[in-house]
Structures are given as structure tokens and as C-alpha cells.
Amino acid sequence: MNKKARWVLVILSLMLVFSMLLPYLASAAENEGPELSSDAAYLYNTGTDEELYGKNEDKQFSIHSLSMLMTTYILIKDLENGKVSVKDKAKISEKAWRAPEPRMFLEVGRKVSVQKLLEGLTIAAGNDAAITTAEYISGSTDKFVKRMNKEAKDLGMKNTEFYTPNGSNDDLSTAKDLFILAKALSDKYPQYQKYFTTQKMKYDTRPGKTVILRNQNNFIYDNPHSTGLKSGWGNHQYHLIASVNKNGMKFIAVTLNASTPSKRSTDIYRLLVYGYNQYQVIQLARAGEKYTDFSVYKSTTPGPSTVAYKNDVNVVTRVGVLKEELELDYSGHSYIVGGTKAGDELGKVNIYYKGKLLGEEPVVATESFERVKGFSAALDSIALVFRQLFDLVTH
Missing domain, CATH: 2.60.410.10 (D-Ala-D-Ala carboxypeptidase, C-terminal domain)
Incomplete structure (x- = not known):
């Protein structure tokens, strides 16, 4: 056999071996999970109770406005326990009035119903709604923050630290801890799920002046199977806690610290596709x-x-x-x-x-x-x- 023929034989043999290994290599890549640009991520199948993927899931990051989900959890918990009523009225403080956007445009000195605060938290993601809720329930934001941290501890959120009811650079948590909070909301209070997917709300800021507030979570517009929950951002970092129910396949996905909103959306999509591809509906x-x-x-x-x-x-x-x-x-x-x-x-x-x-x-x-x-x-x-x-x- 001449030298040229031997090289052809070697190349053909390598191609044959590679073609045989290709399915195993593809399978291994799939098991490693999707390629994400976010600094942390977590995916869980709540329908079958299975953890599917994690990336830096126990590492702390600034969560900014995602802190508001704990404020929402506490308000709903108190509503269900009868400690507050949707008909109750909360007085709006100057601190709440001065809150940065997004806001539901609460006006200092007026009163707002707890029902509207609930909508303002879940739909408008209003910083003023979060502060007013905290002051109404606990008397001050400082006292409310103590309760936020206690509730986090009770839920098993081991790596979470809250400093505000509406979110800041100082508020810290992890992808896995935020999943725990999202799952608690979904499992314990499924009747409130509708608020997280409502696209807009109305609020009378003063007599004769009504504002229409759009849901701040774009995920609910982009995904027809969405059941919530919350998007967040701060310091040019973008986060998302997403829940879906696609033909009985129920997932909660969390991504933290994407550099742009589009990369955040891409990462959530890749996470969910990774989950969907592992299951079937019979x-x-x-x-x-x-x-x-x-x-x-x-x-x-x-x-x-x-x-x-x-x-x-x-x-x-x-x-x-x-x-x-x-x-x-x-x-x-x-x-x-x-x-x-x-x-x-x-x-x-x-x-x-x-x-x-x-x-x-x-x-x-x-x-x-x-x-x-x-x-x-x-x-x-x-x-x-x-x-x-x-x-x-x-x-």
C-alpha cells in the first residue's frame, strides 16, 4: 500500500470513529445544559419535583427589584391569614411618594386600598407600592425588612439578605433561593397567579385622573404558556423569575445578571427549551x-x-x-x-x-x-x- 493510500485509510477511519461518537458527544453536551450568558441560573420542574439545571445557583448577587417578590409574598400571606383585607386603606407617605420609577403614582397624604397595592406590586412593579405596603403592614420599612428576612429564613432561603421592601443594590440572593420563594408563592397561593399575568391595571391617582399601568414583566407577553412571575433590573444587570405551564409541563426558571434584556430573554428561552426537550405529555x-x-x-x-x-x-x-x-x-x-x-x-x-x-x-x-x-x-x-x-x- 503506497503512502497516499495509507493516509486516505487513516482519514476514513477517523471519520468513522467520529461518526460513531457523535451521538454520545451530543448527549453529553445536552446533559451539561444550555449555554447561557447570565451569571447564574436555575431550572426546576415543579410538576414532577425535579431539579434540572443550575449555574452558580447558590452564589449571591444583587437582585434589585426582585426583592419586591418577598414583599408581595408577605402581603398575600397576611391577606390569606385575615390580618389585612383588600378593602383596607393605607396612607401614602412622602417616602413612598418620592420612590423612583417604576411607580404606580401614589400621591402623598392620600389613601390607597390594599387591593390596589396588590395590583401595584404584581403588575406595575411600583416602588411606591412596595414602600406603602411595608409601612402599612409593619409601621416602617425597617421593621418590615426584619420580617422579610425572617420569612426568607423560614422558607429555607439560606443565602438571602433583604435591606429594602422594593429592592436595591444591597439586597442579595441566589437563583436557587429565588426559586424557593417563587415556588412557595405558586404552591401556597395559586389563586393569586392571575395577578402576575395581568397585562395592565387602572389606578385613580387623584379624583378625575386615571393612569393605565402596564405589566413590567415582558415575559408574559412573549410566552403564551407564562404563569408569571417577576422581572428585575439594576446597575445594567437584568434578572427574571419565570414560571410556565405548557400542556402540563410546569417549570420555574431563574436567571440573574444578564447584560441586556434581550440576553435575559434568550437565556430563559434556552432554559425552558432544555426542560421541554426532556419531557413528553401522554x-x-x-x-x-x-x-x-x-x-x-x-x-x-x-x-x-x-x-x-x-x-x-x-x-x-x-x-x-x-x-x-x-x-x-x-x-x-x-x-x-x-x-x-x-x-x-x-x-x-x-x-x-x-x-x-x-x-x-x-x-x-x-x-x-x-x-x-x-x-x-x-x-x-x-x-x-x-x-x-x-x-x-x-x-
Whole structure:
């Protein structure tokens, strides 16, 4: 074999080896996570309770106006505990009036409802709203800040230090700590989620003067699956705490210290795509689809009767899991009694994969049943006792 032929053979061999390794190299790169320009980031699947990615997630950074999310958390907590009411009125101080933008344009000496303060925090991201909230709840911003730090400690935010209710260069936290706060808000108070995705609010700064305030978080406009939560900036550094629900895939993503708003958006997009690519949605049934037939007791209408799924039944799994590998287990009544109405829930189907609960979906009656009386009811009562004993033994 001449020298030229040997070189051709070597090159072809190297190309063959490289082509064989390429899938493994690509897989390794994917497992390392997305390439981000932000100084810190964190991604968590709240639907499956899995940590997916971290970059300097425990390193402290100035979080600026993201501090306002803790102020919001405390206000919502006090609303739910009955310590304050949305109808309460808070007096606006000069300190709040002098707050820098963004503001909801509170005017010194006037009063503002707690309802509007809640909107001002979640929608307008108003510095004046945060200061007024702090003064109303604790009497002063200093006292309120002490509570902010106590709440952070109680939540397990180990690397967080608050110095203001509205945010400053001195306020410090980490990507992981901010995730903990965002998750606490989402888990404990889901009914307030609507505020974080509301695009605008109205506020009467004074009689006859109404302002329209736009949501400061551009993420909710750019992502149709957004469920919140908050953007922040300061000293030419841009941050974002984003939550999404895409076909049942629920993620919270945090990025800190992007150099521009566009790079912040790009990083969040890359984080979420990285998360989406690891999961799939399996549809098991549609709303109204038959689950099984149940026997009927103590009713003028004889059984059996069809029992159906109340909602669409979808579960999120890792990519590669087959529908056939999922296990269904029913818990609840295995029969229908007179007096049951169409749509009444009878029990639920629990969905498992390798022993892990992925979800549970209710099943409902598809027709109404009039209760029978007299001798027939007595006979059915006896039959029902034996049915319940049977169910007890078999389960």
C-alpha cells in the first residue's frame, strides 16, 4: 500500500470513529445544559419535583427589584391569614411618594386600598407600592425588612439578605433561593397567579385622573404558556423569575445578571427549551370518555351505569416512557347509589410509573339516579353491605 493510500485509510477511519461518537458527544453536551450568558441560573420542574439545571445557583448577587417578590409574598400571606383585607386603606407617605420609577403614582397624604397595592406590586412593579405596603403592614420599612428576612429564613432561603421592601443594590440572593420563594408563592397561593399575568391595571391617582399601568414583566407577553412571575433590573444587570405551564409541563426558571434584556430573554428561552426537550405529555383519556361500568343500588334506575373521566387525562413523563408502562389504580366508591346526580365525583384514578404517582383524575357519574324507598331499598341495603365487605377484602 503506497503512502497516499495509507493516509486516505487513516482519514476514513477517523471519520468513522467520529461518526460513531457523535451521538454520545451530543448527549453529553445536552446533559451539561444550555449555554447561557447570565451569571447564574436555575431550572426546576415543579410538576414532577425535579431539579434540572443550575449555574452558580447558590452564589449571591444583587437582585434589585426582585426583592419586591418577598414583599408581595408577605402581603398575600397576611391577606390569606385575615390580618389585612383588600378593602383596607393605607396612607401614602412622602417616602413612598418620592420612590423612583417604576411607580404606580401614589400621591402623598392620600389613601390607597390594599387591593390596589396588590395590583401595584404584581403588575406595575411600583416602588411606591412596595414602600406603602411595608409601612402599612409593619409601621416602617425597617421593621418590615426584619420580617422579610425572617420569612426568607423560614422558607429555607439560606443565602438571602433583604435591606429594602422594593429592592436595591444591597439586597442579595441566589437563583436557587429565588426559586424557593417563587415556588412557595405558586404552591401556597395559586389563586393569586392571575395577578402576575395581568397585562395592565387602572389606578385613580387623584379624583378625575386615571393612569393605565402596564405589566413590567415582558415575559408574559412573549410566552403564551407564562404563569408569571417577576422581572428585575439594576446597575445594567437584568434578572427574571419565570414560571410556565405548557400542556402540563410546569417549570420555574431563574436567571440573574444578564447584560441586556434581550440576553435575559434568550437565556430563559434556552432554559425552558432544555426542560421541554426532556419531557413528553401522554394522553390517557379525554373528558367524558368511559372509565368503566358501576353497579347501582337503592335507585329506581337499574344498573350498570357508565362512569367517565371528568377531565382530559394527561400525564408528564420523561421522554421514552411508553403509555403501556403506566399503571392505573382506582380509589373510591365502586358502585352508585340512588340520589347520585350526573357529574358527581365517585372516586379517582391514580396514575403511576414505577411506583411513583404522576397524577390523579376524578371519575364521575354520567346520569342521575332517583332514590328508591320501601322494601326494594331494604333489599339493596343488604346487598350493599355484602358489596362493601367484598370491596374491603379484595382491596
